[in-house]
Amino acid sequence: MHKKYYGWLVILLASCALVYLGSSLFFSLSSFELRHPDGNRETVSLPLSRTSESGSGTYQLYGQIVFGRWASKILHITPDDRVLQIVVNDNEVDLSDISRESLSDWSYGFLLNVEPYVNSGRNSIQITFWDQGGYGLMGMKIQPEYSGWRMLIMSGLG
DSSP: OOHHHHHHHHHHHHHHHHHHHHHHTOEEEEEEEEEOTTSOEEEEOSSEEEEOOSSOEEEEEEEEEEEOTTOOOEEEEEEESEEEEEEETTEEOOOTTSOHHHHTOTTTOEEEEOGGGOOSEEEEEEEEEEEOOTTSEEEEEEEEOOOHHHHHHHHHHO
16 A cells, blocks of 8 residues: 555544544433423423423423443433432432432532443433422423543544
8 A cells, every 4th residue: 555545544544433432422312201290291302491380399301311332421410490309211310419409409400320220322211300480490401421531532522
């Protein structure tokens, strides 16, 4: 082979490696449904942010999370108003190490390691949360928490 072809071969192999890493770090949220205290259901997208209904109540958010093979399994969850329960793949997630204040922290939220509960690929999630109602907001934000080598790769791919 000529020297000029080696450069293109290296670029091709590096591109394939980046595509593979990017797809392995993939994270997505889909098919979310909000169940209201009165039993009504509606399709929603995340992040969820809206004006609260007039009265307080307990809501349930159902959906799917897809994790790539090496995607972070640490979720950054920001609730408005307070998370009561999280169920992943029909298993209740232990929230006992998270303070009540963090479960209600609408500005920062909390970190939750769901690795013991999830698989690579599609996973179901159910979040039960309370909203105080009135003139405030209600909502939920879920995103992966990338750190270490994953953060370096994601910042390079972004």
